[in-house]
Each structure stands twice: as C-alpha cells, then as structure tokens.
Amino acid sequence: MPGILVYASIVCDAVSMPTREILGAARGVAAKTGEPVSAALLGSGISSLTQDLIEAGADSVHVCDNEKLWEFHANAYLKVLADIAASVNPRMIIFPGEAAAIELAPRLAHRLKGGLITDCIGFEVREDAVIFTKPVYGSKALARMRVDGPTALVTVRPRTQEPFGPDQNRKGDVVTVETALGDIAPETRTVERVEEEVFECILEEANVVVSGGRGMKDPESFQQLRELATLLNGAMGATRVAVDQGMVPPSCQIGLTGKIVAPEVYFAVGISGASQHIAGMSGSKYIVAINSDPDAPIFSISNVGVVEDYRNVMPTLIDELRKALA
Amino acid sequence: MHIVVCTKQIVDPEIPSGEFKVDFEAKRAVPDQGEPVLNPYDENAIEVALQLKDRDKDIKVTVLTMGGESSQKVLRRALAMGCDEAIWLKDPSFEALDSAGTAAVIAKAIRQAGNVDIVLCGRQAGDWDMGQVGALLAEELQTACIPMAYNIEKKENALFVKRETENGMAVLEAGLPLVANITNSSTNQPRYPSVKGVLMAGRKKIPTFSAGDLSIDAEIPKRVVVEELTLPSYDRQVLFIDGEDGPEKAVNLAAHLIKMNLIK
Numbered sequence: 001m002p003g004i005l006v007y008a009s010i011v012c013d014a015v016s017m018p019t020r021e022i023l024g025a026a027r028g029v030a031a032k033t034g035e036p037v038s039a040a041l042l043g044s045g046i047s048s049l050t051q052d053l054i055e056a057g058a059d060s061v062h063v064c065d066n067e068k069l070w071e072f073h074a075n076a077y078l079k080v081l082a083d084i085a086a087s088v089n090p091r092m093i094i095f096p097g098e099a100a101a102i103e104l105a106p107r108l109a110h111r112l113k114g115g116l117i118t119d120c121i122g123f124e125v126r127e128d129a130v131i132f133t134k135p136v137y138g139s140k141a142l143a144r145m146r147v148d149g150p151t152a153l154v155t156v157r158p159r160t161q162e163p164f165g166p167d168q169n170r171k172g173d174v175v176t177v178e179t180a181l182g183d184i185a186p187e188t189r190t191v192e193r194v195e196e197e198v199f200e201c202i203l204e205e206a207n208v209v210v211s212g213g214r215g216m217k218d219p220e221s222f223q224q225l226r227e228l229a230t231l232l233n234g235a236m237g238a239t240r241v242a243v244d245q246g247m248v249p250p251s252c253q254i255g256l257t258g259k260i261v262a263p264e265v266y267f268a269v270g271i272s273g274a275s276q277h278i279a280g281m282s283g284s285k286y287i288v289a290i291n292s293d294p295d296a297p298i299f300s301i302s303n304v305g306v307v308e309d310y311r312n313v314m315p316t317l318i319d320e321l322r323k324a325l326a
Numbered sequence: 327m328h329i330v331v332c333t334k335q336i337v338d339p340e341i342p343s344g345e346f347k348v349d350f351e352a353k354r355a356v357p358d359q360g361e362p363v364l365n366p367y368d369e370n371a372i373e374v375a376l377q378l379k380d381r382d383k384d385i386k387v388t389v390l391t392m393g394g395e396s397s398q399k400v401l402r403r404a405l406a407m408g409c410d411e412a413i414w415l416k417d418p419s420f421e422a423l424d425s426a427g428t429a430a431v432i433a434k435a436i437r438q439a440g441n442v443d444i445v446l447c448g449r450q451a452g453d454w455d456m457g458q459v460g461a462l463l464a465e466e467l468q469t470a471c472i473p474m475a476y477n478i479e480k481k482e483n484a485l486f487v488k489r490e491t492e493n494g495m496a497v498l499e500a501g502l503p504l505v506a507n508i509t510n511s512s513t514n515q516p517r518y519p520s521v522k523g524v525l526m527a528g529r530k531k532i533p534t535f536s537a538g539d540l541s542i543d544a545e546i547p548k549r550v551v552v553e554e555l556t557l558p559s560y561d562r563q564v565l566f567i568d569g570e571d572g573p574e575k576a577v578n579l580a581a582h583l584i585k586m587n588l589i590k
Binding site: 309 | 473495496510554556566567
C-alpha cells in the first residue's frame with residue numbers, strides 16, 4: 001500500500017497551523033485512496049506532540065527526538081528525513097510552505113530522486129496519479145502538474161487547505177527513529193539573531209489586515225495604517241515595493257514571496273494590485289480597496305472600492321470607525 | 327574569490343492580469359508579450375555579488391544563464407551592471423527542463439568553470455515560482471545552502487550572511503564554498519548600468535556552452551510534468567462607494583462596513 005508522508009513543523013512548541021492544514025489535505029487524499037498517512041516529527045523535546053499529530057490526522061508518527069535537532073540544521077534534518085522516507089516508502093511527501101520546509105523539500109527531492117512541486121494550492125486524486133494545482137506567473141495563471149516517478153514531493157501554500165479535526169478519539173502508532181547523528185556537523189553558525197518588535201497581533205493570524213503599497217509616500221504615512229489596524233485589533237501589512245523602499249520592515253511583506261494572509265477584512269490602501277501581492281491576500285473574506293486610480297487591478301478582486309487619494313480618506317475613516325466602536 | 331550568479335530571463339512579471347496571455351497548447355506564457363526581463367530576484371543577487379566586489383577588487387563575478395537567443399540580453403545587462411564575465415548555457419535540449427534538470431546542467435557548468443567559491447541565485451523566478459534551483463545546486467555541489475539571504479560580507483576567510491527569518495533577521499557565519507538564495511531587501515536594490523558599463527558589456531565576448539560542451543550525452547530526465555495551464559477567474563463584483571470628496575466617501579465607507587457587520 002503506497003502512503004503519504006507529512007513533514008510536521010513545530011512553532012512555539014506546538015504543531016504549526018500549516019502542518020494541520022497539510023494533514024487535512026493528506027486525509028482528503030487518503031479518503032479517496034485508502035492509503036495511510038504518516039507524519040515525520042523532528043526536534044528536541046518534542047515527543048509529547050505525537051498525539052497532537054494523530055488527532056490532527058496522522059495514522060502514524062515517526063519521531064526523532066534528539067538534542068542535535070534542537071536548532072534547525074539542514075544536513076541533520078535531511079539525514080533523518082531520508083531514513084524515515086526509506087522506511088515508510090511513501091509515494092507522496094507533503095511539506096508545509098514554511099521557511100525550513102522550503103529549504104528541506106528540494107534537497108530531500110534530490111536525495112530521493114523524486115520530483116518536487118512547490119507552493120501547491122490544490123490536490124486532485126486520479127486513478128494513476130495525484131494532480132497538483134500551482135499558481136504560476138505570479139498567480140496570473142494556474143498550472144496543473146504531476147510528478148513522473150515513484151516519489152512526488154510538494155510544498156503547500158499556507159491557508160489554502162482545511163485542517164482536519166482535531167479528533168481526540170483517533171489512535172495511531174508512534175515509531176521511534178534512531179538515526180545516528182554523531183558525525184553530522186552544522187554547515188553554518190548563527191552569530192546574531194534579531195527579532196522584530198511585533199506591534200500588533202501576528203500578521204498571519206490577524207482578523208483584520210491594513211496594508212499599504214506603492215501609493216504610500218513615506219514611512220510616516222504607514223502610521224495611519226497602523227492606527228487603523230490597532231483600532232480594529234488587526235495587523236499592518238505592505239507590498240514588496242514598500243519593503244524595497246525601506247518604508248516598512250520585510251516581516252510586513254504580504255504576497256507570493258512574503259506572508260500569506262486570509263483575514264476577515266483586508267484593507268488595501270494605495271495598492272495597485274500586482275498579481276504577486278494578490279497571491280498573498282486573495283483568500284481574504286472581504287477586501288476593501290482605496291486607490292486614486294479607478295483602473296487599478298486591485299478593484300477587480302475587491303468587494304468594496306473607494307476611488308480617492310488615501311490621504312483624503314484615512315483620517316475621516318479612522319474617526320468614523322472609532323466613533324462606531326466607542 | 328570567484329562568485330557565479332545564476333540568472334533567468336522571464337516574461338515581464340509587471341504585465342497586468344487582464345493583459346497576460348497564455349499559450350494553452352505549449353502550456354506556457356506567450357513568450358513575445360512585452361520585453362522579457364531579468365528575473366527581479368536575480369537582479370538582487372547580482373547586486374549582492376557586486377557589493378562584495380565593490381569592497382574587494384580581487385573578487386570576480388560571473389553571470390550565468392540558460393536559455394535561447396533572446397536571453398543574451400540578460401547577460402549583457404548583468405555585464406553592464408558590473409559583472410566581469412558571462413556564461414551562456416544554450417542548447418535545444420535545455421529548453422523546458424524542470425528544476426532538477428536545470429540544476430544538474432548548471433552544476434556541470436559550474437564544476438567545469440572550476441574554483442567557484444560562491445553561487446548566488448534569486449530565491450525564485452517570477453515565471454514558474456518554483457524556488458528550487460539554489461537548494462538543488464547545493465546538493466549537486468555538496469555545499470551549504472543559505473535561503474532568504476540578502477547581504478553578504480567577507481571577513482578574511484569567513485562569510486557573514488544576513489538572512490531573513492520568519493520574524494526578523496539572523497547573521498550566519500559560513501565557510502566556502504557556499505550557495506545562497508537571495509531575497510529582496512532595501513539594501514540590495516539593483517544598481518543601474520553606467521554608460522561606460524553598457525559600452526563595455528556590448529563589446530564583451532560571451533562564451534556559449536552546449537550539452538556537448540558540458541559532456542552531457544544522455545537525455546536529461548524530467549520528473550515534473552505540466553498537464554494543463556489555465557487562467558484563474560476572480561468572481562468578486564466590486565461596489566464603489568460614492569461621495570463628493572474624500573471625507574464624504576470615508577463616511578460612506580465606514581457606514582457600509584458597519585452595516586456589513588465587519589467592524590467589531
């Protein structure tokens with residue numbers, strides 16, 4: 001029986017949301033094919049998370065709990081993953097679209113001589129293969145792709161799949177992986193780490209996101225966006241252009257190569273709507289666009305639009321909403 | 327020290343969705359829409375290499391690309407920006423390779439060039455957005471790989487690489503050789519070619535390498551197959567908010583959002 005292997009990522013000592021999402025996608029495929037879903041859990045002091053993974057959809061968890069895996073080092077992680085893949089022999093390996101996984105997936109594909117498709121948003125089960133949907137050309141087109149050969153590897157765009165459960169009645173096997181890591185040395189050494197101050201809630205988890213783009217004049221104009229975001233208990237975002245111009249830090253970047261968000265309400269202020277940005281926010285439930293150019297592409301994906309220079313709109317908008325919330 | 331920057335020519339990513347054309351038969355974008363451009367992340371990678379060269383004149387920067395006749399343009403642009411040499415991988419069998427095939431061919435060219443210390447790639451190309459070639463090159467060349475890098479400094483024999491992390495940045499110390507995938511940052515915005523640079527680049531001879539030149543005699547396997555390419559449809563209908571001026575529109579927008587129960 002072929003199987004599906006899911007790479008579990010850990011964020012803040014818990015199974016990450018994108019991992020829950022890919023377990024949901026794996027269960028969706030397994031519902032049609034009947035094949036087992038295994039999870040690979042790597043790290044140090046993480047054995048307590050195995051039951052979480054089973055409740056989130058894994059039939060078995062292959063866990064390697066080793067202090068050498070405390071910090072992420074690609075070589076050590078790859079060695080363990082290759083061992084797990086050799087014992088599970090999956091026909092499909094699914095990675096969450098997160099930083100470490102994005103580095104691991106191509107390198108594991110190379111070691112397994114498998115084919116990798118990155119940034120998938122959809123799975124379609126056919127008799128002979130699974131067809132993956134992937135946005136291409138900056139999300140201006142959609143490709144449907146498959147992998148030729150015994151092992152298909154995919155990374156999945158966060159916030160595109162429904163998580164499974166959790167179902168507390170689920171039972172599963174826990175397999176301890178004993179990969180020898182004695183001779184594996186880190187390839188690089190971290191000499192400094194700077195965490196940016198998070199002003200509001202975490203961008204990816206915010207119910208309201210207020211973003212600015214090329215239309216914003218200077219870092220100060222982002223203060224208005226931050227004010228609106230704070231008022232609505234939301235977070236502030238930006239386009240790549242705003243980041244490149246140094247108006248906001250890179251952690252604010254939303255888009256194909258930034259963060260993927262899907263809030264209840266998304267305010268696009270002074271954003272023309274380049275497809276690369278739309279790729280990061282088109283899953284938003286309700287989109288509000290404010291732009292002085294009536295032909296800006298952002299309006300074609302928005303629910304409500306205001307054709308006006310944002311500077312003439314923002315102060316009154318903030319006042320009105322503050323009154324309503326008072 | 328020798329740095330090779332891997333680049334790709336792509337269909338201009340700034341073409342708006344409404345005007346973007348797909349060749350459904352060939353399952354790719356229509357190639358001759360707009361002027362093809364150097365992949366923007368590759369321009370950031372060239373800039374990172376040139377900043378290293380600015381500080382140490384002994385560093386040689388070679389730009390590499392794989393592609394047909396038109397891709398000579400990206401090499402000329404990179405030379406005009408200040409790269410020293412160019413390598414052009416040009417062979418009908420290199421067309422429509424997948425990421426694994428592309429990395430295998432580039433790795434052969436890099437090994438053949440010899441004594442390459444740093445390989446830089448843009449984090450992903452703005453056409454197929456696969457983002458794999460850098461990591462695959464690290465596997466092919468058996469080196470470390472640093473993703474999301476945006477600045478590199480050399481101090482004696484060590485490299486200090488700044489990379490983005492999920493919520494900030496980190497500085498990594500790495501030895502040579504090294505592969506790094508470069509992301510955009512306010513510190514690596516690509517420089518414009520100078521007039522002198524453009525003139526020099528125009529005169530430079532660009533060596534081409536065919537499959538035969540790289541001793542590739544077997545067919546390059548293809549593991550990823552495109553079944554179909556389609557255009558997505560967005561089905562939102564936008565409601566424009568009326569008003570005499572900005573403040574009135576703002577009042578009406580606020581009222582609409584409150585009515586829709588979106589403000590909590």
